[in-house]
Amino acid sequence: MSTASPHLQGSQSVATGPKSHPRLEIRNIHRYFDGRAVVDDVSLQIQAGQVTCLLGPSGCGKSTTLRMIAGVEMQDSGEIYVDGKLICDTMFRVPPERREIGLMFQDFALFPHLSVADNVAFGLKGSKDEKRLRVEELLQKVSLTRFIDDYPHQLSGGEQQRVALARALAPRPRIMLMDEPFSGLDNRLRDGIRDETLTLLKEEDTAVLLVTHEPEEAMRMADEIALMRGGKIVQQGAPYNVYTRPSDKASVAFFSDINVLKSQVNGALADTPFGQFLAPGIADRTDVDIVFRPQHVRIDFDRAGKGPLPTATDGVPARAVVKRARYLGHESLVEFQMDYDGSVLKVTVPRVFLPEVGRVMWLTVPRNRCFVFPA
Incomplete structure (x- = not known):
């Protein structure tokens, strides 16, 4: 095992919250493609209100891990739990639409023929008035109320991203999975949009798993970073600790x-x-x-x-x-x-x-x- 110099100073830990079941837990997940382990014995725990970044280079298994949690891809072994309840193993599987998991991707995936209001309301249950109240509440939080009747093509990239966030949060998911959601934004917009997104997710007490290949984004947003390489999590902890106490040379080099x-x-x-x-x-x-x-x-x-x-x-x-x-x-x-x-x-x-x-x-x-x- 790699050994770091004993002269390294300082430590920082993240509060893990009350001693209860994690909002999301994955245990010993494996996924093989053509006999090759793309995800190799990955385990994670995320508490409600916590943001964890799955950080690593392209092709290391981050997005595959996300898809298995979402239920759009099956693991070859391992278990997934939400609030202590099994939602998927190799024998039992809760369908994706019943997992209470929100999804955000790089392309936003808004429906071009639906208005902003209808995009946000898509998938909501309840009466028309109840849906409208929830839509208005979320659009106010993302400062888009004035665009409620507009269509996606009339919005900027940053505005479309906020509509996608509002839509993902509308059903009050217990978990939000985010796959490179900010990479398509202009650099000048990105920091502000990330901060607004983080604030809203914290307000909703959502457990967040964010996939990114950008160390700066992970350091900026995460309560905890899980550094992934070759299908494995090679180091996990608070951003300060992952940066200042790396597990090997490759971990140092990934950040700078x-x-x-x-x-x-x-x-x-x-x-x-x-x-x-x-x-x-x-x-x-x-x-x-x-x-x-x-x-x-x-x-x-x-x-x-x-x-x-x-x-x-x-x-x-x-x-x-x-x-x-x-x-x-x-x-x-x-x-x-x-x-x-x-x-x-x-x-x-x-x-x-x-x-x-x-x-x-x-x-x-x-x-x-x-x-x-x-x-």
Whole structure:
């Protein structure tokens, strides 16, 4: 099992609510296509009012997991529960329309021939007046009351997304499944729409499972992240913990660019141009990757051929030469070529910082920002 540096600081947990049945629970779900495990022993619990993001690259099994929960696809093994009651295993299956689960997808799937009011009311039960009251209540919450008699083609993408949300919430589902629902929106609209959606889902006390391949979206929306890779959940927890205590190198790299130093363990220590790193629990002569993010590298100016003094927290400074510098709008990216072995390290600075190419500088890497994994 991968081992992270013991110098990592801080922890954060998510309140799990009262000791009762989770709103949604899936146990040991498997799904095979052509003999290949697309979803491999996945288990999850989501409480009412909680947002969990199933995060991972395309093809890792996220959407297949969602479809099995919705009931539009059958698992090959495993069980699905809602409020402690079995809704599906390999022998018993509650039909999708009776699961009290709402669905939202990227394409919104609005009926073009129905008005906004009729789209939201679609699938509602009760009298005409009861339906109208529920439609008006939801359209007011998503600030679309003035469009109640319009048709989808008359709305912007953001407005259509809010109509789709209102329609999904209209029957008061206990669970909302969302598959990349914001990816079709303009970047300028996306953050506002996501925040409005999250607020409304919390107000309705809905358990939410959101599928996304965007780490920023998961960090912004989730109470808990389940990081998925190759059909498996490889790490699960509060966004802070998943980001700051990754389970392996691939987990670090999924959230951001990374730098990697290669070394070998000798006496629980790994030598690098930045000094020695602790590698507890890793056997001698094991090759290791020392992983750190570009924003955590510190830069110092050259002082007559010397850099800053070594410290216990930052280790030994290493000499490097500026290879390229670019301003990206919200930060600067500087690439350095290391004197030690000619390798290139990326460093980001949260301001305009554009040193000239060829300039000598000194880099240090805080130990509490590094992770040590067997290579």
